Amino acid sequence: MMQQVQVTFFPNANQMLQVQQQSELSNQFHPFRLNPRGAKSRPLSNPPRSSTAAMYGGDEVSAIVVDLGSHTCKAGYAGEDAPKAVFPSVVGAVDGVEAMDVDVDSAKSNSNSEDSKSEKEKSKRKLYVGSQALNYRRDHMEIVSPIKDGIVSDWDLVDNIWEHAFRSCLMIDPKEHPMLLAEPPLNTQQQREKAAELMFEKYKVPALFIAKNPVLTSFATGRATSLVVDCGGGSTTISPVHEGYVLQKAVISNQIGGEFLTDCLLKSLESKGIKIRPRYSFKRKEVRPGEFQVEDVGVPDTTESYKLFCQRMIVGDIKDSICRVPDTPYDDKSYSNIPTTSYELPDGQTLEIGADKFKIPDVMFNPSIVQTIPGMEKYADMIPSVRGLPHMVMESINKCDVDTRKEFYSSILLAGGTSSMQQLKERLEKDLIEESPHSARVKVLASGNTTERRFSVWIGGSILASLGSFQQMWFSKSE
Numbered sequence: 098m099m100q101q102v103q104v105t106f107f108p109n110a111n112q113m114l115q116v117q118q119q120s121e122l123s124n125q126f127h128p129f130r131l132n133p134r135g136a137k138s139r140p141l142s143n144p145p146r147s148s149t150a151a152m153y154g155g156d157e158v159s160a161i162v163v164d165l166g167s168h169t170c171k172a173g174y175a176g177e178d179a180p181k182a183v184f185p186s187v188v189g190a191v192d193g194v195e196a197m198d199v200d201v202d203s204a205k206s207n208s209n210s211e212d213s214k215s216e217k218e219k220s221k222r223k224l225y226v227g228s229q230a231l232n233y234r235r236d237h238m239e240i241v242s243p244i245k246d247g248i249v250s251d252w253d254l255v256d257n258i259w260e261h262a263f264r265s266c267l268m269i270d271p272k273e274h275p276m277l278l279a280e281p282p283l284n285t286q287q288q289r290e291k292a293a294e295l296m297f298e299k300y301k302v303p304a305l306f307i308a309k310n311p312v313l314t315s316f317a318t319g320r321a322t323s324l325v326v327d328c329g330g331g332s333t334t335i336s337p338v339h340e341g342y343v344l345q346k347a348v349i350s351n352q353i354g355g356e357f358l359t360d361c362l363l364k365s366l367e368s369k370g371i372k373i374r375p376r377y378s379f380k381r382k383e384v385r386p387g388e389f390q391v392e393d394v395g396v397p398d399t400t401e402s403y404k405l406f407c408q409r410m411i412v413g414d415i416k417d418s419i420c421r422v423p424d425t426p427y428d429d430k431s432y433s434n435i436p437t438t439s440y441e442l443p444d445g446q447t448l449e450i451g452a453d454k455f456k457i458p459d460v461m462f463n464p465s466i467v468q469t470i471p472g473m474e475k476y477a478d479m480i481p482s483v484r485g486l487p488h489m490v491m492e493s494i495n496k497c498d499v500d501t502r503k504e505f506y507s508s509i510l511l512a513g514g515t516s517s518m519q520q521l522k523e524r525l526e527k528d529l530i531e532e533s534p535h536s537a538r539v540k541v542l543a544s545g546n547t548t549e550r551r552f553s554v555w556i557g558g559s560i561l562a563s564l565g566s567f568q569q570m571w572f573s574k575s576e
Contacts, residue, residue, distance in 0.1 A: 161269065162558035164279040164310070165258065167244045168330020168356060168514065171555040172262040175277065175562035179548065180555050182266030187406070188254045189225035189238045224254070226261040231406070234377040236398035240406040247281045247332055247350065249288055256295060263300070271296075275304035275571050277562040279554050282309050282336045282348045297574040304571035306562070309343050311336035313557030314512045318542070324494065324505040326486070326525075327554075328515035330355045333461070333486065335493040337505055347496035351483050353461055355416075355515035356409065362420070362457045363412045364472030366448070374444045375407035381445065391444050415440050420454045421519035424527075427452075427459035427466065458518050461486050462528065487528040506533060511543035512553040 160175035173180035243254035296302045311325035315338040327334045334350040381389045437449035464483040494505045526541040
């Protein structure tokens with residue numbers, strides 16, 4: 098099964114097979130291992146085989162790979178070609194509910210828990226995790242994200258998300274499986290230690306490994322060196338990976354991710370008088386065969402955050418279905434008379450999307466466009482400092498050593514759900530060829546399969562954790 102992943106993920110994925118066949122993982126790839134003593138994380142190369150590693154051997158390891166992104170949580174078995182559990186990485190929270198009503202235990206067994214007042218407040222929240230639970234509207238339910246600017250801000254929510262992934266989706270006991278966690282490139286040592294603490298203290302996992310997202314994306318393609326352009330739900334991050342190391346000094350990120358583009362499209366549609374009705378807010382009644390009447394449903398106790406969550410699901414589908422990056426920089430005059438594309442909303446309303454299908458994606462290349470979208474004024478102060486995607490790529494490469502720049506230009510990897518936007522690869526490559534040094538041979542690489550782009554981090558972790566030559570890299574609670 099893994100060979101299918103390696104062969105189909107990228108044209109050059111044969112390198113991945115060579116890594117497996119030669120068992121030279123430690124020479125090709127240097128993941129970052131948590132130092133339990135609190136020292137700075139260090140890459141390992143040919144470490145001594147530990148007692149933990151002796152417990153596991155290649156295909157016998159039923160390791161679990163978890164990639165908690167700002168938009169989606171992905172979890173599944175190492176060695177498989179796609180995650181089994183994929184659900185929103187947000188939580189529905191209803192305050193003022195007695196502790197006995199809480200759906201998922203809120204990690205009260207953690208010996209290093211927060212002060213009693215904070216715990217008491219949290220225990221009165223009833224939490225709802227997973228697509229099915231979130232799709233059901235509840236009075237006073239707020240949608241809360243545990244991740245802010247790519248970093249975990251609420252470990253209680255993360256704990257509940259992991260609990261849902263393990264118990265409800267994968268239906269496993271974590272103490273029986275080694276765990277590989279993906280982390281953002283700029284994650285802190287404190288965050289890493291907290292993740293390890295939860296895994297060992299609450300979930301009692303036998304072994305753990307923490308690897309950086311861009312390294313896993315690069316590894317999924319069989320490359321030890323690449324420039325990873327991760328267009329995720331909450332941000333876009335450029336990370337140079339050289340011989341398995343993330344070059345931290347050259348990592349660049351901005352807030353323009355898939356969710357930001359969805360909000361831009363939502364505000365643009367609303368400014369034209371188009372009302373996006375969440376599915377819970379109406380019911381369709383058939384008055385004649387094939388003819389429906391839409392009736393509003395009164396839901397006065399619905400929170401604004403839940404309404405926005407539901408609207409984003411609808412508008413996100415419009416964006417994914419219709420929008421495409423323009424071949425040239427967008428301007429209103431050039432795109433004012435383009436043919437429209439139809440889209441039917443859940444309430445039966447038919448939209449005709451014109452210039453917006455090009456304008457919204459071009460925000461990634463020219464963020465100043467946001468200032469022309471009604472309703473996005475709150476970002477006015479942020480936008481002038483945000484660079485477009487080609488400039489971010491070049492800035493990141495220019496922060497690297499001169500000797501490595503040529504290789505980075507020729508191995509730019511597109512990853513993340515937003516990278517599946519139509520014509521993104523072609524436009525990025527075109528702009529970089531025009532603006533990069535003449536000596537650079539620009540090559541933007543991306544899987545033709547949108548699922549593989551979306552799950553590239555998880556797939557890299559799946560390949561890594563299933564390699565026999567990786568098993569010496571696990572570490573245990575005692576280590």
